[in-house]
Amino acid sequence: MSEVSINDIKLHYVSIAEAKQLPGLRIVLGAYADPGMWREACKGICYAKGLSYTPVVTANAGSSDTEFGLNGTDRELREWTAQSSAPVMVWNDERPRSTWIEQLHLAERLAPEPSLIPRNLEDRVRMFGLAHELCGENGFGWMGRLMLVDMGMEPLAKDGPEYNFWLRFGQKYGLSAEAIAAAPGRMADCLTALDAQLAAEQARGHRFFFGNTLSALDIYWATFLGLIEPLPEEQCPMASFFRPLYTNTHPVVRGALSARLIAHREFIYREFLELPVVF
Numbered sequence: 001m002s003e004v005s006i007n008d009i010k011l012h013y014v015s016i017a018e019a020k021q022l023p024g025l026r027i028v029l030g031a032y033a034d035p036g037m038w039r040e041a042c043k044g045i046c047y048a049k050g051l052s053y054t055p056v057v058t059a060n061a062g063s064s065d066t067e068f069g070l071n072g073t074d075r076e077l078r079e080w081t082a083q084s085s086a087p088v089m090v091w092n093d094e095r096p097r098s099t100w101i102e103q104l105h106l107a108e109r110l111a112p113e114p115s116l117i118p119r120n121l122e123d124r125v126r127m128f129g130l131a132h133e134l135c136g137e138n139g140f141g142w143m144g145r146l147m148l149v150d151m152g153m154e155p156l157a158k159d160g161p162e163y164n165f166w167l168r169f170g171q172k173y174g175l176s177a178e179a180i181a182a183a184p185g186r187m188a189d190c191l192t193a194l195d196a197q198l199a200a201e202q203a204r205g206h207r208f209f210f211g212n213t214l215s216a217l218d219i220y221w222a223t224f225l226g227l228i229e230p231l232p233e234e235q236c237p238m239a240s241f242f243r244p245l246y247t248n249t250h251p252v253v254r255g256a257l258s259a260r261l262i263a264h265r266e267f268i269y270r271e272f273l274e275l276p277v278v279f
């Protein structure tokens with residue numbers, strides 16, 4: 001495949017100023033050809049529910065603010081959503097939802113079927129616990145992102161503009177030598193717990209993390225695995241620059257990634273998510 005740039009996008013995005021004038025569901029995604037896990041998870045939840053929305057960019061194309069993606073200087077995004085990360089879901093004039101858990105609850109309300117939250121309390125408690133380990137602060141995605149930032153910075157000369165971009169981005173999410181040292185173990189713990197959950201269900205003849213019904217955790221797993229092992233190029237035409245960064249080769253992380261968990265992603269994408277991934 002040919003070189004893909006971060007700006008090779010296909011979805012039809014509107015600006016924040018335009019989005020503010022529109023009713024219904026708008027999702028600030030950023031308009032970058034990289035499979036940011038929280039963005040892909042949010043898109044996947046909507047896709048599985050058949051929930052349509054207007055994709056929104058974070059800053060004007062060509063602005064220096066957007067050269068390496070979101071970088072904390074997005075004034076319009078801060079003004080609209082009181083924070084500077086993506087995705088953000090905005091439904092009519094309700095408060096913006098900028099975390100995965102609020103986004104899931106909003107999506108459930110707007111499109112109750114198929115429900116992605118288990119009805120049984122024990123399963124629900126377990127699903128949100130595992131989803132938090134995967135998507136929440138200091139979880140798998142969070143720590144994996146710190147490792148990605150560390151990898152991105154490694155070959156760069158200190159204090160150059162790219163180095164400083166990664167540094168600022170990483171510091172926003174707690175980058176430190178201690179966090180980098182802890183990251184592989186925390187990620188491996190999460191993988192081990194997910195694998196045990198899936199193995200237990202499969203032993204009972206079930207196909208999903210919870211019984212025989214798709215849940216949000218299946219979608220979170222399918223999309224967050226892309227942080228350490230991207231989908232093949234034909235399924236995920238991501239920016240070429242990012243592919244090596246989204247490939248985590250740390251032996252502790254790899255050692256905890258089972259064939260069962262990889263096969264589960266394939267199953268979930270094949271049956272429930274959009275392929276190829278569209279940015």
Ligand SMILES: N[C@@H](CCC(=O)N[C@@H](CS)C(=O)NCC(=O)O)C(=O)O
Pocket residue numbers: 036037038070071072084085086087098099100101135145169172
């Ligand atoms: N806020 C989300 C996580 C989303 C998130 O952290 N997005 C990152 C992408 S990796 C982002 O947009 N960062 C932009 C920035 O920090 O400038 C949540 O907690 O569920």
